Amino acid sequence: MNKSIGKEIGIGFIIGIIANCIGSYLYVFFFSKYTLETSLEIALEQDVFGNIIALGALLNLAAFFIFLKKKRYYRARGVLMATILAAILILISKFL
Template sequence: MMKKELLIGFLIGIAANIAGSYLYIFFFSEYTLETTLQIALEEDVLGNIIALGAVLTLCAFFIFLKKNQIYRARGAVFAVILASIIVLISKFY
């Protein structure tokens, strides 16, 4: 039961991060999604976009805490840790 709740929280955290990144691109970029991602890769700022998308994951984290779903909140934290590792790797490689 605990592993299932962790997985649900992790998947919701990843989905929130992707949605946050998309919303950032949608509202603050004058280009299409594909063009913005291509430019971000060329200018080495894709990690910044992923990090900004993680803000929406924090909203999911606090909702889980408010509903006393501790294991789902832990899954959301794992999703933030994964996003941090991806940002770290994109900065150095």
């Protein structure tokens, strides 16, 4: 794989992870009356942590389409990989 292609995919992956974290934080901030730490503890106790990750991943959709619009296909591929990682984390949180 070309060195610049790997760099572009890595940048997209990092942006996807950051977008997911920001989306999860925004969801907790706007729709929870507790602090972030308390909300995450409650989510883990009630087994809805995967739902918070999934709602946070909605920002990845915006990042993905922005990269496609700008013809940054490898960065869009990295965002897609971050979304797949989020899906794997959701599956793990549901079964453990």
